[in-house]
Amino acid sequence: MSFRLRAARNEDIEPLYEMAKLTGGGFTNLPADRDALSFKIERSSKAYARATDGEVRDELFVLVLENTETGQVRGTCQLFTAVGQQWPFYSYRMTTLTQHSQELDRTVRAEMLSLTTDLEGCSEVGGLFLHPGERAGGLGLLLARSRYLFIAMHRARFGDRILAELRGIIDERGGSPFWDGVAGRFFGMSFQEADYFNAIKGNQFIADLMPKHPVYVAMLTETARTAIGVPHPSGRAAMRMLENENFSFEGYVDIFDGGPTMIARTDQVRSVAESREAQISGTDLDGGEKALIAAGELSDFRCVYGTREVAQDGTVAIDAEAARILGVSKDDTVWSVAR
Missing domain, CATH: 2.40.40.20 (Barwin-like endoglucanases)
Structure with a gap:
């Protein structure tokens, strides 16, 4: 199999842009915007150029999957060394509030979504995309697990915990039932608009406008409730791969589409440890x-x-x-x- 993972370079921007147009939305780490992709490659190049000094900094490494026979770039993945340093890293965390009434002899358990920055400082694996024409022969697994070898080989550059955000449910019109039922009510913008803005400008607007009080799940629409913590159908295999690497779902979900955030201790990730x-x-x-x-x-x-x-x-x-x-x-x- 004549494919290899390597560091992304400036000349990879155009193939990355072409792949970004195939993602179908909800893919913040691979925006279909040349300027944003150029910024990512520039930031990644600086990270590759910095000598390892034992300090975990806010860095991004972009890798690409290359067909060594044709030179074509057919996939990509990314590693973030410490999220939440450049701007806050927001998640919703699912919690339960239990209340009891002696007069009614009734106990009520209310599920809530609380806005949190608990995961700041974690490393992150993300931005994985494989060209539809190559989704056979285990190349997705090569893309995913190569990141863990990179971490093992450069362990001092990464934090003690690592996360992976899975894309949530996206409907046939490209919208997000979770966004429509939660954040979309406060922002006056569609999921596509918010997702694009986040990819290009960052998520400070979430901090500016998102209500800080917990959201009661029971008050959401059924479509929004059923999307919480559920991966997009195309991400189910990725979720199984993460579980095989000792990642687990601990109740954190994406603030945009409600997709699950998987978390592991870096040194306990199977491909790192082995x-x-x-x-x-x-x-x-x-x-x-x-x-x-x-x-x-x-x-x-x-x-x-x-x-x-x-x-x-x-x-x-x-x-x-x-x-x-x-x-x-x-x-x-x-x-x-x-x-």
Whole structure:
């Protein structure tokens, strides 16, 4: 499979823009706006260029999936090192208020949505999009899990907790039942308008206009209630992948579309915990264990599917195709994790 993950570059803006137009809305981290994408690439380039000093800063890393035979960019994903530093990172958290009346001998439990910035300082994996023409052969898994190898290889750049926001329910007209039932009532703008504004300008307008008191779920429309914490149908597989990596849903939902926010301890993410650094003992392995294999630091990072065989002395043999695409040879160092 001649695909590899690598750092995004300026020349990737146009293919990223073309993919952004295919997302169908509700995809804040990949806006269909060239200026916004240019800003992301510029910010990412600065992060790649900064030497690691052990300090977690507000940085963004953009990766792209490249077909090494054609040079085409066919997917992308992003890593945010510390959310909530540039502007507040808002979520709704689902809570329950229990009240009891002795006169009525009745207990009432009311579910509420409370606006919170609890997740500030977390790292985030997001912005994952795979071109519809490539949604076979496990490339989505390569996109998703390559991010965890990047984190393992640059652990000092990331926080102790990591989150992933899943897109919520979007209806056939491109709107959000959750937005219409909650925030849309206060902002006088459609979900598409708010989503686009957030992608381009940030979410300070939420802080300015969003009511600070809890929202009682029972007072919402049925369509808004049933959307809370439910991923978009296209995100169900992503939710299962996150659960397999030890992420869990802890009651936090997106303030725009109500989609679930999945959270994990960074060092307990399976692909981070199980990844291994090793010196290459050979590059002509025939057979072996299927694995994700990565090499290079920061802007030189690249990751592919391949096969490996770990020896008792800790060295690793990899297959020739993976070595070719990665550009590595005997005695070089790679990181890997079982597929």
